Amino acid sequence: MTEDRKERQRDMYRAPDPAEGPLTTDQGVAVDHTDDSLTVGERGPTLMEDFHFREKLTHFDHERIPERVVHARGAGAYGYFEPYESCAEFTRAAFLQDPSVRTPVFVRFSTVQGPRGSADTVRDVRGFATKFYTSEGNYDLVGNNMPVFFIQDGIKFPDFVHALKPEPQNDIPTGASAHDTLWDFVSLQPETMHMMMWLMSDRAIPRSYRMMQGFGVHTFRFVDAQGRGTFVKFHWKPKLGVHSLVWDEAQECQGRDPDFNRRDLWEAIEAGQYPEYELGVQLIPEEDEFNFDVDLLDATKIIPEEQVPVRPIGHMVLNRNPDNFFAETEQVAFHTANVVPGIDFTNDPLLQARNFSYLDTQLIRLGGPNFSQLPVNQPVTPARTNQRDGYHQSMIHKGTNYSPNSLGGGCPALAGADGYAFSHYAERVEGHKIRKRSESFKDFYSQAALFWNSMSDWERRHIVDAFRFELGKVGAVHVRERTVEQLARVDYDLASQVAQGIGVALPEPGANNHKPQASPALSLDNLQGDGS
Numbered sequence: 001m002t003e004d005r006k007e008r009q010r011d012m013y014r015a016p017d018p019a020e021g022p023l024t025t026d027q028g029v030a031v032d033h034t035d036d037s038l039t040v041g042e043r044g045p046t047l048m049e050d051f052h053f054r055e056k057l058t059h060f061d062h063e064r065i066p067e068r069v070v071h072a073r074g075a076g077a078y079g080y081f082e083p084y085e086s087c088a089e090f091t092r093a094a095f096l097q098d099p100s101v102r103t104p105v106f107v108r109f110s111t112v113q114g115p116r117g118s119a120d121t122v123r124d125v126r127g128f129a130t131k132f133y134t135s136e137g138n139y140d141l142v143g144n145n146m147p148v149f150f151i152q153d154g155i156k157f158p159d160f161v162h163a164l165k166p167e168p169q170n171d172i173p174t175g176a177s178a179h180d181t182l183w184d185f186v187s188l189q190p191e192t193m194h195m196m197m198w199l200m201s202d203r204a205i206p207r208s209y210r211m212m213q214g215f216g217v218h219t220f221r222f223v224d225a226q227g228r229g230t231f232v233k234f235h236w237k238p239k240l241g242v243h244s245l246v247w248d249e250a251q252e253c254q255g256r257d258p259d260f261n262r263r264d265l266w267e268a269i270e271a272g273q274y275p276e277y278e279l280g281v282q283l284i285p286e287e288d289e290f291n292f293d294v295d296l297l298d299a300t301k302i303i304p305e306e307q308v309p310v311r312p313i314g315h316m317v318l319n320r321n322p323d324n325f326f327a328e329t330e331q332v333a334f335h336t337a338n339v340v341p342g343i344d345f346t347n348d349p350l351l352q353a354r355n356f357s358y359l360d361t362q363l364i365r366l367g368g369p370n371f372s373q374l375p376v377n378q379p380v381t382p383a384r385t386n387q388r389d390g391y392h393q394s395m396i397h398k399g400t401n402y403s404p405n406s407l408g409g410g411c412p413a414l415a416g417a418d419g420y421a422f423s424h425y426a427e428r429v430e431g432h433k434i435r436k437r438s439e440s441f442k443d444f445y446s447q448a449a450l451f452w453n454s455m456s457d458w459e460r461r462h463i464v465d466a467f468r469f470e471l472g473k474v475g476a477v478h479v480r481e482r483t484v485e486q487l488a489r490v491d492y493d494l495a496s497q498v499a500q501g502i503g504v505a506l507p508e509p510g511a512n513n514h515k516p517q518a519s520p521a522l523s524l525d526n527l528q529g530d531g532s
């Protein structure tokens with residue numbers, strides 16, 4: 001398959017060429033006048049029978065749909081993915097088998113916190129979501145530009161996002177993450193500490209979407225043709241290297257050009273300078289699951305690359321801008337549960353929550369159960385289901401629609417046991433029903449310290465400045481103090497520099513101060529330039 005297959009599909013949905021005929025109503029009736037409504041005399045009331053006027057206004061009145069509850073602001077592009085060689089040793093996913101096969105993709109980059117009209121260059125996590133239109137159906141890798149997340153269990157996601165978003169009484173502030181509720185939450189929920197270190201680093205103000213890494217974050221599972229599983233962590237690496245703005249530049253960009261990152265992506269693609277990213281995987285045999293200091297199911301932890309190197313498996317090129325922002329970038333619907341044979345989940349409790357949340361939110365955001373029929377969401381393989389009706393149904397199904405079925409006509413046959421169909425990984429699980437975080441999730445500080453220790457001097461200065469700036473905006477003194485106490489558990493020197501900058505007392509040095517070994521693989525220094 002080539003990327004043209006998605007293009008041919010898009011062609012079928014393009015609106016009629018405006019140059020080929022007159023303006024019409026929604027019903028296709030030609031219109032010769034669209035500047036004045038139908039009135040009684042020149043200065044009289046508008047007539048109800050003016051169907052063109054009513055249709056035009058009604059449609060306009062309904063143009064807005066809800067924005068995404070998070071990641072509302074984004075930019076998208078089409079392109080293709082090519083594997084370097086067959087990955088059959090680990091996965092039977094068809095799009096990872098043959099280097100001569102290009103799989104079409106759509107990628108959406110986003111900020112997380114701000115609304116749809118906010119500025120690009122705020123301090124924030126960036127989304128990096130990829131839809132692969134594979135020959136076996138859609139696979140979505142819904143990642144971020146940081147390899148860990150704030151929380152370990154998805155049941156905390158609404159609390160976290162409520163704390164991250166503007167305060168409920170006045171919807172202030174938007175933009176940067178500087179307000180009392182966020183710091184109140186994170187200082188009370190120390191599993192956030194590792195991600196907060198990333199958020200205060202220059203990774204949170206990327207120079208360009210073309211110069212940004214992407215991470216699947218969770219541990220997923222590859223499954224081979226024999227049904228054998230291998231744990232996998234996904235990494236995107238930009239060919240242009242990883243580059244960030246500095247804080248002053250980021251702030252200036254917000255004022256001068258709030259679309260700085262979106263414009264950069266659009267213009268680079270228009271100019272033929274196609275962004276390119278290498279896909280790498282960290283592979284962990286199932287039998288090594290418990291051979292790490294951290295739990296593979298804990299999304300607040302990385303697996304250091306010194307322990308499990310990243311193996312490059314393919315590359316992605318983004319070479320086409322969308323034709324219509326709303327139709328494509330706004331209406332695209334990514335979902336972690338959109339997987340294909342050969343890729344499966346783990347019991348990471350954050351991933352399990354996501355597997356519920358995306359479809360649920362899209363049912364309201366995109367107005368009902370048929371949004372997978374929208375051109376940007378349609379697989380390039382035929383979708384034959386027994387699902388029927390609902391708002392915005394645009395398929396004309398024939399026949400019955402249930403199974404088992406002896407009357408024929410409607411219900412498609414089930415796939416045979418030839419390895420083509422998706423079958424869930426047959427993991428053995430047992431246990432009591434409990435609400436209790438695993439003890440193996442409870443080291444909140446070691447990797448935050450690892451991150452700090454891996455930074456160069458200038459990166460550390462930027463991190464301290466960011467903590468001082470953001471915490472300096474927090475009004476509640478006890479929240480500032482508690483955050484500094486948490487930082488002291490990460491690194492006493494970091495906490496002391498931050499405390500000085502925001503005028504709070506430092507806790508006594510104690511046994512809680514962590515000083516693990518540095519991990520040079522994390523530093524921006526190692527990623528600048530050639531992206532190696």
Ligand code: HEM
Binds near residue numbers: 126216333
């Ligand atoms: C978007 C939920 C964690 C990456 C969204 C949306 C929801 C959501 C409701 C809006 C989707 C839409 O309207 O189409 C959650 C929940 C999480 C979680 C419940 C934790 C339990 C994460 C994590 C990552 C992530 C860990 C990264 C690995 C994204 C991205 C988008 C997104 C990239 C934007 C997709 C797009 O461009 O349309 N999330 N999320 N989320 N989320 Fe999450």
